[in-house]
Amino acid sequence: MTKNKKDLVIASCFGILIGFVNLFSHRVLEIDFYSEELLKLEFRDFKWFFIGLLLGTACYTALHFINANCDFRKPAGPISPKKCFWFPFALTTASWSLQLLANNPCFLMGDTNYIIEYGMDMATQHSFLYILFLSGGVHFFSWLTGSISWGLMLLTWVQILICSLAVSYILYWLAGKGFNKKILLCLTLYYAFLPIIGHYNISLVKDTLFGYFLTLASIAFYETTVTRKWLYNPWHVLLLVVSFVGTMAIRNNGFYIIIVLLAAALFLVDRKSRILVSAFMILCLLLHRDWSYGNLVQEKLAIPLQQIAYTLVKEKDISSEDTEVLENLFPLERWKESYNPMVVDMIKWSDDFNRYWLNYNERLFMKTWGHMARENLKEYTTAWLYQTYGIWTAVISANDSRLSMQSVFGHDPGYVYTLPQTGAQQQAGYIPILPETLGSLIRKIFSSVNYLGAGQCLWLTVICGFMSLSLKDKRGILIILPVLGVTGTLFLSTPLSTAFRYSFCYVIAFPVILCILNSCFHKQGMQS
Numbered sequence: 001m002t003k004n005k006k007d008l009v010i011a012s013c014f015g016i017l018i019g020f021v022n023l024f025s026h027r028v029l030e031i032d033f034y035s036e037e038l039l040k041l042e043f044r045d046f047k048w049f050f051i052g053l054l055l056g057t058a059c060y061t062a063l064h065f066i067n068a069n070c071d072f073r074k075p076a077g078p079i080s081p082k083k084c085f086w087f088p089f090a091l092t093t094a095s096w097s098l099q100l101l102a103n104n105p106c107f108l109m110g111d112t113n114y115i116i117e118y119g120m121d122m123a124t125q126h127s128f129l130y131i132l133f134l135s136g137g138v139h140f141f142s143w144l145t146g147s148i149s150w151g152l153m154l155l156t157w158v159q160i161l162i163c164s165l166a167v168s169y170i171l172y173w174l175a176g177k178g179f180n181k182k183i184l185l186c187l188t189l190y191y192a193f194l195p196i197i198g199h200y201n202i203s204l205v206k207d208t209l210f211g212y213f214l215t216l217a218s219i220a221f222y223e224t225t226v227t228r229k230w231l232y233n234p235w236h237v238l239l240l241v242v243s244f245v246g247t248m249a250i251r252n253n254g255f256y257i258i259i260v261l262l263a264a265a266l267f268l269v270d271r272k273s274r275i276l277v278s279a280f281m282i283l284c285l286l287l288h289r290d291w292s293y294g295n296l297v298q299e300k301l302a303i304p305l306q307q308i309a310y311t312l313v314k315e316k317d318i319s320s321e322d323t324e325v326l327e328n329l330f331p332l333e334r335w336k337e338s339y340n341p342m343v344v345d346m347i348k349w350s351d352d353f354n355r356y357w358l359n360y361n362e363r364l365f366m367k368t369w370g371h372m373a374r375e376n377l378k379e380y381t382t383a384w385l386y387q388t389y390g391i392w393t394a395v396i397s398a399n400d401s402r403l404s405m406q407s408v409f410g411h412d413p414g415y416v417y418t419l420p421q422t423g424a425q426q427q428a429g430y431i432p433i434l435p436e437t438l439g440s441l442i443r444k445i446f447s448s449v450n451y452l453g454a455g456q457c458l459w460l461t462v463i464c465g466f467m468s469l470s471l472k473d474k475r476g477i478l479i480i481l482p483v484l485g486v487t488g489t490l491f492l493s494t495p496l497s498t499a500f501r502y503s504f505c506y507v508i509a510f511p512v513i514l515c516i517l518n519s520c521f522h523k524q525g526m527q528s
Helices: 002-030 043-069 083-103 110-122 128-145 148-176 181-193 195-201 206-227 234-250 253-266 271-288 302-313 320-329 332-338 355-360 362-373 377-387 436-445 454-471 474-492 505-527
Strands: 416-418 425-427
Touching (some): 002 454, 043 454, 043 505, 083 148, 083 181, 083 195, 083 436, 110 128, 128 148, 128 234, 148 206, 148 505, 181 195, 181 505, 195 505, 206 253, 234 253, 253 271, 302 332, 302 362, 302 377, 320 332, 320 355, 320 362, 355 362, 454 505, 474 505
16 A cells, blocks of 8 residues: 555656646747746646646556556567577568668758768767768768769668667567567567658668667666676677767767766676776777867857857846957857757857857856856746757647658758769769659658657656656666766757757667566566
8 A cells, every 4th residue: 555655656746747847848839939928827827737747647657557567578488589689680671671762862961961071071060980981981882883872872771780780689688688579579560660760770860870879888788787797798898888989979979978877887886897897988988089079169059059149139238248258259149140949050050150269268158158147047047948948848749750850861852962082973863773653652651750759758768767766676777877868968958959869769768668667667576
């Protein structure tokens, strides 16, 4: 009875949290972005609070009931971990390859085009290892085939193989944990046929590879801190290094996530293992130096830039010293004209924005930002809410993952590339490999790419954290730390509020999180 009361209290607390999130999410949608009424609530507004309260409580209760009454690890016949690797590999590779053939060359995002054309000149924004993979890979395959379209398609297929290997290992690992073959089959179908996964896997954007590396890093972190066996097995250490280094090398925020995980591991492993973990931390820091050089400071200052711009839009008084600093970076009127509540690109990529001055005067800029914060806390808070809206909102209609697919998926027949070696110009056109009827059918089957928004993914993961805390079992908390670390870095600096691709890792990692949470429940049941 006591346990049921405890569960009810936790479910209610979480429901209240979601209720407040839902309330403010709708407030942001229903009022003008520049209104002073953001925090002024009326009685009618609280209907959104009660909707969130019911949804949050229902989600917690449903997940708790499933985990408490369904043991995913219950044997369902003989199962071979090796078969759990090669069958998913074959199925996912076949499914994603068909989608590739029906949609090639499969991307539209501007950054992808720039990396391919300008190569290492883009190292101020992206890691050189990813530039080497993307630009170098496309140029290599284009040189072999004489066609930029074939180069794009062959490199995309290489990415498909990498993603298939990662998914197969994830399922192989879960099979080794005793999860039954019905659950593993469901997860195989999830990865192979969920449209949004296929669409990202055939899109040459760094968020795809980052999602898989981070999920493998989550598994490595879990095994290092819970079972502590990975530090003494050379093959596991290799995967540990590859997953951690890959996470850091693909996206800049991966470095901060991995460093936080390694620091946390120092407190979770035994004294003997701390020496190995410390050595691994030093190795990661040394390796990271090689591919994070020359970054533009503006790439990590999206939130401060937006907060300053919003303060100026509100016509707040600022000192002459602060004005002088801001004028060095961007003309004062341009700050106001370029401000967009949910995207910072209009400021940081403006021709008038002195990004090189910012690179050499970061401390002075941050000092000015902090000085202005003392008198403009409300404006800073409001600007932060706008800029991070897509990451924390619980409003389903405001956080549609299809929106971000428009920027990462779909061929651009009008884009002209410069071919490597020859310097000849060539258009990236569609390659009709499959019969049109079959290609059209595949595109139609996999056309619905919607998924839970980034905000819903975040709060469902937090629900799992609450459940683990209620069990007093750290394993569930440890498996969710890496994806929560992604959201944490986005809260500190996100360039575009509603870009779901920043949170794509949740789509890959969420099934693993649920399985480990189920394992936590039934371990506790056996102990009691």
